[in-house]
Amino acid sequence: MELSDCKLGAQSQLVCSGCRNLLLYPVGATSVCCAVCNAVTAVPPPGTEMAQLVCGGCHTLLMYIRGATSVQCSCCHTVNLALEANQVAHVNCGNCRMLLMYQYGARSVKCAVCNFVTSVGVPTSTTEQKFST
Incomplete structure (x- = not known):
């Protein structure tokens, strides 16, 4: 895949499993390598609806599968309630x-x-x- 294909194609986003930065990636990718920390983060299966929240303990952006009732922060281990709107x-x-x-x-x-x-x-x-x- 050419770099220009990534720029022109549809993109999605996820949170890096290493440094917690928000990563953009081309739709169809199975994993993403972070340019900041080089951690490889697996992409959720297609059709998986994701949601985001900010950790109440350390204020890190967390991404989780929509419908979860709680999300544990991988940085500070705080268990956050994941509430729908x-x-x-x-x-x-x-x-x-x-x-x-x-x-x-x-x-x-x-x-x-x-x-x-x-x-x-x-x-x-x-x-x-x-x-x-």
Whole structure:
């Protein structure tokens, strides 16, 4: 495969298994060699839907197979909840106003920036009530 084929063809992305950098690769590749750390990362099988989240322990970008309920970070070993968009809500921190994400049904959420615990009231919108059950 010529380099120009890679630039013109469809590309996908994954996270390097070595240094955690985001890698672009041509669709159809079975593995990708990282230009930064030379680690070889296997490409998930075609049709596998992937999702991303940021580790709550070390803030590393993690990529995982969509539908997983938790993802363990390979850097700091923190187990992160992998929630779908309809399972989470947002609130501003009561202290620093940082936008926080929390799981429906939670009574409070702790800010990772200032450690303030913001109480989350009873859902008030019909959208929140729909997804909170």
